[in-house]
Amino acid sequence: xxxxxxxxxxxxxxxxxxxxxxxxxxxxxxxxxxxxxxxxxxxxxxxxxxxxxxxxxxxxxxxxxxxxxxxxxxxxxxxxxxxxxxxxxxxxxxxxxxxxxxxxxxxxxxxxxxxxxxxxxxxxxxxxxxxxxxxxxxxxxxxxxxxxxxxxxxxxxxxxxxxxxxxxxxxxxxxxxxxxxxxxxxxxxxxxxxxxxxxxxxxxxxxxxxxxxxxxxxxxxxxxxxxxxxxxxxxxxxxxxxxxxxxxxxxxxxxxxxxxxxxxxxxxxxxxxxxxxxxxxxxxxxxxxxxxxxxxxxxxxxxxxxxxxxxxxxxxxxxxxxxxxxxxxxxxxxxxxxxxxxxxxxxxxxxxxxxxxxxxxxxxxxxxxxxxxxxxxxxxxxxxxxxxxxxxxxxxxxxxxxxxxxxxxxxxxxxxxxxxxxxxxxxxxxxxxxxxxxxxxxxxxxxxxxxxxxxxxxxxxxxxxxxxxxxxxxxxxxxxxxxxxxxxxxxxxxxxxxxxxxxxxxxxxxxxxxxxxxxxxxxxxxxxxxxxxxxxxxxxxxxxxxxxxxxxxxxxxxxxxxxxxxxxxxxxxxxxxxxxxxxxxxxxxxxxxxxxxxxxxx
Ligand code: C2E
Ligand code: CA
Ligand code: CA
Numbered sequence: 380x381x382x383x384x385x386x387x388x389x390x391x392x393x394x395x396x397x398x399x400x401x402x403x404x405x406x407x408x409x410x411x412x413x414x415x416x417x418x419x420x421x422x423x424x425x426x427x428x429x430x431x432x433x434x435x436x437x438x439x440x441x442x443x444x445x446x447x448x449x450x451x452x453x454x455x456x457x458x459x460x461x462x463x464x465x466x467x468x469x470x471x472x473x474x475x476x477x478x479x480x481x482x483x484x485x486x487x488x489x490x491x492x493x494x495x496x497x498x499x500x501x502x503x504x505x506x507x508x509x510x511x512x513x514x515x516x517x518x519x520x521x522x523x524x525x526x527x528x529x530x531x532x533x534x535x536x537x538x539x540x541x542x543x544x545x546x547x548x549x550x551x552x553x554x555x556x557x558x559x560x561x562x563x564x565x566x567x568x569x570x571x572x573x574x575x576x577x578x579x580x581x582x583x584x585x586x587x588x589x590x591x592x593x594x595x596x597x598x599x600x601x602x603x604x605x606x607x608x609x610x611x612x613x614x615x616x617x618x619x620x621x622x623x624x625x626x627x628x629x630x631x632x633x634x635x636x637x638x639x640x641x642x643x644x645x646x647x648x649x650x651x652x653x654x655x656x657x658x659x660x661x662x663x664x665x666x667x668x669x670x671x672x673x674x675x676x677x678x679x680x681x682x683x684x685x686x687x688x689x690x691x692x693x694x695x696x697x698x699x700x701x702x703x704x705x706x707x708x709x710x711x712x713x714x715x716x717x718x719x720x721x722x723x724x725x726x727x728x729x730x731x732x733x734x735x736x737x738x739x740x741x742x743x744x745x746x747x748x749x750x751x752x753x754x755x756x757x758x759x760x761x762x763x764x765x766x767x768x769x770x771x772x773x774x775x776x777x778x779x780x781x782x783x784x785x786x787x788x789x790x791x792x793x794x795x796x797x798x799x800x801x802x803x804x805x806x807x808x809x810x811x812x813x814x815x816x817x818x819x820x821x822x823x824x825x826x827x828x829x830x831x832x833x834x835x836x837x838x839x840x841x842x843x844x845x846x847x848x849x850x851x852x853x854x855x856x857x858x859x860x861x862x863x864x865x866x867x868x869x870x871x872x873x874x875x876x877x878x879x880x881x882x883x884x885x886x887x888x889x890x891x892x893x894x895x896x897x898x899x900x901x902x903x904x905x906x907x908x909x910x911x912x913x914x915x916x917x918x919x920x921x922x923x924x925x926x927x928x929x930x931x932x933x934x935x936x937x938x939x940x941x942x943x944x945x946x947x948x949x950x951x952x953x954x955x956x957x958x959x960x961x962x963x964x965x966x967x968x969x970x971x972x973x974x975x976x977x978x979x980x981x
Pocket of ligand 2: 572747806868
């Protein structure tokens with residue numbers, strides 16, 4: 380039978396506890412029960428220390444030795460030498476006194492201890508006092524329950540709840556907590572802090588083109604670089620897919636936040652290697668100041684988000700501070716956005732039609748369809764007031780569907796009234812053009828209305844054509860395959876070369892109004908217009924001049940051989956009924972080159 384190990388390697392001054400513990404060790408008091416006790420002591424899956432009242436360790440079981448990192452038999456010290464940190468031992472000894480004084484109560488405490496090798500051991504310590512038959516305290520018993528595993532999984536859970544597993548940064552929850560603390564601190568210390576809200580520009584494109592693994596890698600690299608831009612007291616968190624928040628504590632001036640923003644732009648500019656690609660990252664940053672702009676954490680997050688949104692609007696890769704006027708601007712935008720969403724359901728949109736004429740004769744060869752919004756309070760709005768918002772928010776996609784259907788219906792009417800073929804222009808904005816369902820929407824509209832697609836002319840801008848050449852080219856070819864024609868709108872405002880346009884099945888270009896406005900008086904504009912017309916003709920592309928308002932402009936264009944023209948001189952955009960009346964053969968019999976202008980309604 381195993382003997383309890385003697386703790387006495389060195390000659391210790393003897394206390395009463397040792398005298399009492401001795402029979403237990405010798406196993407001679409109650410032999411049968413002692414043997415069982417002994418066994419329990421040796422094999423218990425819990426650490427047991429017997430201590431005397433001055434803190435000397437009388438006995439330690441193997442579990443305790445193992446837990447505290449002592450080799451078997453080596454734990455032969457005082458409690459102060461055994462437990463690291465010493466506070467654990469000091470607390471136990473003071474608890475011991477209390478327990479002795481107050482009777483057999485058990486004291487519990489939880490400690491993060493360090494084993495001999497420095498490793499971390501979490502322990503629940505139970506302290507009790509063994510007493511004699513006459514209730515005299517004999518020695519203390521310390522039970523050490525190892526709760527390291529529980530603690531670790533608890534901590535892992537906390538990490539999951541407060542940290543982002545991909546980047547190891549704090550998550551939104553952690554950020555919100557820190558933000559609350561920061562607001563509190565700024566109030567207490569009268570200090571100023573800043574909240575930066577970052578959204579990576581075009582991150583979706585990386586994800587879509589290089590795959591999610593590359594996207595993840597990019598996010599991790601961005602996270603590390605962001606951390607490198609701030610001090611250790613500051614917080615960087617990943618609060619959404621490609622959204623990060625930075626909290627700058629105790630900044631000297633509002634300018635300090637902009638300096639950090641510049642540093643961020645700078646570090647992100649250095650290319651990030653993803654597979655075989657080097658990617659430069661840009662970001663838009665919104666900044667709000669605490670307490671200057673508010674002290675409510677939710678409001679502050681909203682402020683910074685709004686400012687970030689504004690930074691995106693300003694062309695990305697820049698920062699914007701939150702301000703009251705910004706707030707007003709964006710609330711207006713938000714209001715328009717909400718109203719736009721309802722406008723479709725409330726049938727507030729309509730199409731107007733502006734005639735396109737043969738430049739020399741004024742004979743109407745078609746119409747361009749233009750969108751109008753009959754706003755319940757503001758009256759009729761032109762696209763300039765809302766089309767960018769519709770684009771940015773994607774509402775344009777639903778609007779576009781309605782436009783296609785409406786214009787195809789109207790085109791059938793117009794052609795019937797004219798009793799001859801007409802070309803009906805439909806403007807397509809960049810967002811619509813990138814939408815894969817555009818062509819099928821058009822096919823639907825064609826099928827439902829029975830319009831011959833050869834009468835349809837899609838107007839896309841030069842910039843759109845050059846932007847994403849592969850996608851655009853595929854789309855242009857699909858539209859051409861339907862039999863429809865493609866016109867380049869606002870020609871001259873972008874960077875395309877006429878030669879390049881040959882690669883696309885383009886039938887016409889529309890020279891932008893800005894060139895037409897000052898002809899023939901402005902020599903440069905006149906020269907450009909003349910050159911564009913000549914070159915287009917050499918490439919068998921017809922030319923439409925936009926915004927023709929005077930007969931002088933018309934004469935100049937006729938002299939240059941410009942095929943078609945459009946402008947207030949020939950007719951303003953008008954509702955479908957007026958356009959039908961204007962195009963009917965009877966109305967045209969007495970037409971002079973400019974008489975369509977008289978029929979204009981708007
Ligand atoms: P755009 O395609 O260049 O359309 C020509 C614009 O010039 C129209 O403005 C038209 O009313 C105006 N205009 C026509 N003749 C003259 C003139 O002699 N002088 C002057 N100063 N202006 C003239 P509107 O209707 O306000 O449309 C503005 C822009 O909105 C259009 O430019 C087009 O890019 C876009 N848009 C219009 N309708 C639609 C639509 O149904 N869908 C899409 N996606 N965009 C549209
Ligand atoms: Ca147009
Ligand atoms: Ca145009």
